[in-house]
Amino acid sequence: MARTPAPDLQYSGLDELLGYRLRRAQSAVHRDYNAAFDDLKLTQKQTGVMWLVLCNPGVAQGAIGAALGMDRATMMVIVDRLEARGLLQRVRSRKDARQRELVATPEGQRLMKKVHTRTIAHEKRLKQLFTGTELRTFERLLQKLQSLEDTVEE
Amino acid sequence: MARTPAPDLQYSGLDELLGYRLRRAQSAVHRDYNAAFDDLKLTQKQTGVMWLVLCNPGVAQGAIGAALGMDRATMMVIVDRLEARGLLQRVRSRKDARQRELVATPEGQRLMKKVHTRTIAHEKRLKQLFTGTELRTFERLLQKLQSLEDTVEE
DNA sequence: TATTGTTATACTCTATAACTATA
DNA sequence: TATAGTTATAGAGTATAACAATA
Numbered sequence: 001m002a003r004t005p006a007p008d009l010q011y012s013g014l015d016e017l018l019g020y021r022l023r024r025a026q027s028a029v030h031r032d033y034n035a036a037f038d039d040l041k042l043t044q045k046q047t048g049v050m051w052l053v054l055c056n057p058g059v060a061q062g063a064i065g066a067a068l069g070m071d072r073a074t075m076m077v078i079v080d081r082l083e084a085r086g087l088l089q090r091v092r093s094r095k096d097a098r099q100r101e102l103v104a105t106p107e108g109q110r111l112m113k114k115v116h117t118r119t120i121a122h123e124k125r126l127k128q129l130f131t132g133t134e135l136r137t138f139e140r141l142l143q144k145l146q147s148l149e150d151t152v153e154e
Numbered sequence: 155m156a157r158t159p160a161p162d163l164q165y166s167g168l169d170e171l172l173g174y175r176l177r178r179a180q181s182a183v184h185r186d187y188n189a190a191f192d193d194l195k196l197t198q199k200q201t202g203v204m205w206l207v208l209c210n211p212g213v214a215q216g217a218i219g220a221a222l223g224m225d226r227a228t229m230m231v232i233v234d235r236l237e238a239r240g241l242l243q244r245v246r247s248r249k250d251a252r253q254r255e256l257v258a259t260p261e262g263q264r265l266m267k268k269v270h271t272r273t274i275a276h277e278k279r280l281k282q283l284f285t286g287t288e289l290r291t292f293e294r295l296l297q298k299l300q301s302l303e304d305t306v307e308e
Numbered sequence: 309t310a311t312t313g314t315t316a317t318a319c320t321c322t323a324t325a326a327c328t329a330t331a
Numbered sequence: 332t333a334t335a336g337t338t339a340t341a342g343a344g345t346a347t348a349a350c351a352a353t354a
Contacts, residue, residue, distance in 0.1 A: 009213060018292070027303075031303065044177060046320095052164075055163075056163050070322085071324090075336090077320080078320090096335080097335095098335040100335080119171065139172070141292045143179075146182050147283070149181075197343070216312060227315090230315085250311095
């Protein structure tokens with residue numbers, strides 16, 4: 001990524017902001033993820049969609065988007081790419097012709113087997129940084145932040 | 155954002171992954187931030203850059219990028235935008251003519267006063283979700299994830 | 309030779325608005 | 332009328348590679 005060695009700067013409290021800390025942590029994990037999944041060419045978001053399609057075959061595109069907190073238009077971009085790569089298919093629903101049911105192709109299923117294995121390894125790598133108690137606490141704290149999601153929408 | 159009501163899906167462990175949880179939490183805070191700063195038209199990243207420029211006037215562009223974990227090319231995009239909006243200026247360094255020192259314009263300084271106030275309010279809003287002990291724990295846990303950053307680079 | 313910034317290029321995610329086809 | 336998906340469009344962040352100027 002070609003970065004300069006860390007300098008010596010004033011932060012005036014920037015690095016004490018919870019939002020900033022969270023962003024930097026997420027950024028570090030994101031880079032770590034990309035490095036670990038580089039050869040599979042699947043981003044975190046794409047993996048999330050494929051993951052849910054695998055364990056909810058035939059579920060509507062919009063339902064996946066809602067579950068992952070994504071806009072309809074955003075889902076379109078992601079599903080378009082996954083479909084173009086031949087990892088999943090859209091099928092017009094017979095129950096409600098407005099909906100598109102998503103199903104993984106054989107190739108998508110093969111890829112997701114690798115992704116599962118890789119994910120377990122990556123997760124283990126992350127969790128090694130913490131004790132069991134810390135992990136439970138961490139998840140609880142992260143969960144609290146997600147409650148903001150509901151506040152904004154209404 | 156036009157989202158569909160939450161569906162009832164299988165997750166097969168996706169929602170137990172630390173990386174997933176972190177991403178969703180960051181996403182929620184990011185949306186909350188954007189909603190709170192909508193009228194000021196400054197993103198989290200742009201705010202980070204302006205913040206450091208304000209408390210380190212004349213610091214080199216690359217030093218800011220390194221402090222915020224950003225690539226040189228990424229910094230270019232962000233600084234270009236801030237400069238085009240008249241919020242900061244690039245000045246060729248007299249100590250090392252390769253470097254560009256960043257300084258906030260009067261307009262940038264005015265805007266950042268508002269941003270500071272707004273940030274304190276936003277931070278308060280976030281921190282209300284937690285006790286003092288929880289906050290200290292949270293920051294410690296997030297810090298541990300940032301150690302991944304060093305592991306990947308070398 | 310190495311570093312700082314630059315440009316060109318490409319990819320991903322996000323979102324709004326207007327449109328269609330269905331319900 | 333309302334909903335699911337689509338298209339067009341735009342903004343933002345990320346990164347690689349090649350290049351110029353400077354050290």
